[in-house]
Amino acid sequence: MRTTDLELVVTARDRHSASVVGLTLSSPDATDLPPWEPGAHIDVRCGEVVRQYSLCGDRATRSSYHIAVLREAEGRGGSAYLHDEVRLGDRLTVSAPRNNFALVEAERYVFIAGGIGITPIVPMLAEATALGKPWTLDYGGRSRSTMAFQRELAELGPQVSVLPEDESGLLGLEALLADPQSGTKIYCCGPAALLNATEKAAAHWPPGSLHIERFVPKALEVSTDREFEVRLARAGTSHRIPPGTSIIDVLADAGVGVPSSCGVGTCGTCESVVLEGVPEHRDSILNDEERAEGTYMMICVSRASSPALVLDI
Structure with missing residues (x-):
């Protein structure tokens, strides 16, 4: 358990749909x-495993968090x-909030959600x-x-379109994103097929218009692993990273503890500062500009394009 982790009490269970349960986790x-x-x-520690869930409650309620969990x-x-397994009154260990999907300033927003991807969109x-x-919101399932x-x-008005696939078919992304709009940001969260289709439909928009969050890793074409060296600036140690083994x-x-959670490059827990060298990014978090900059990397999955990396660890 990290020193920043919290032990919260389950104070409410709600049904958000047939397959989605809502949990309110409150300060004891x-x-x-x-x-x-x-x-x-x-x-959230779920027995022997740790999983990530978006916060989707009222931010003004400071003594509790709310999450919505799809049965997978x-x-x-x-x-x-x-x-x-979890009942009212049970305690769950959770981390402090982290944000890899922040809402940036814009003149207008286009929100696109699929399935449980609605959870970060609601707030x-x-x-x-x-x-x-x-x-506007186009929400499919x-x-x-x-x-x-x-x-x-339904209380938010006509700018919300709820479009179940068995009634309306797939979301009409090509029509929705046909005309790039200056000052508009697109936010999309949901299954990989939706995210990939949205990336394709928004490819002609200005760079930086599209913001997505992935629950599972993006499929990447990567080069064959090779050995490289990682030097830790603060620890003063050097480590060889063989093929097929992650930095973390x-x-x-070697006894160097770095916080980690998902292990697949989607949560950002293990994000590390790169002081020297060129990372080979394999995460599903950083955007193209951040990858090109090479200042941060997720050491649970990413490797090195250069013979060595120096990390601020």
Whole structure:
């Protein structure tokens, strides 16, 4: 358990859809929890595993967090644990909020969500509304019974389009994003097929227009692994990273503890500062500009293009 982790009490369980349960996690003594911004997520210890869930409650309620959890039939056990094992009054260990999907300033927003990808979008809608910014939401899912937050979204007005696939087909992304709009940011979260289709449909928009968050790693074409060296500036140690072994695993074996959670480059927990060298990015978080800059890397999956890296560890 990290010193920054929190032990919170499950104070409410709600049904957001047939397959999505909402959990309210509260401070045991009603003290304020660390603040968060739209797009933030927390790590949640689910028995023997740790999973990431977007915060989707009211940010003004400082003594609790709210998450919505889809039961993943093909998942790795985290969602089943929260659906089946966790009861009111139980305590869960969670991390402080982190945000890899922050809502940046814009004149207008286009929100696109698929399935459980609606969870980080919900607080973004509230924030955009509070800022007086025009926005639209196109929200797709397999069927209406599987789609969460419909009651809350229905209260937001005609700028919300709830489009179940069995009623409306796939989201019409080409038409939605046909005309690039200056000053507009696109935010998209959902399954990989939706994210890939949105990237394609928005390819002609100005650079930096599209912001996405992935729950699973993006499929990448990567070169064959080769050995390289990692030097730790603060620890003063040097480590050889063999093919097929991650930086973070080598450091852990050497007794160098670096916080990690997902292990697949989607959560940002292991983000490390690169002082020298050129990373070979294999994460699903950094955008093209950040990759080109080479200042940060996710050491659970990324490697080196140069013979050596110097990290601020």
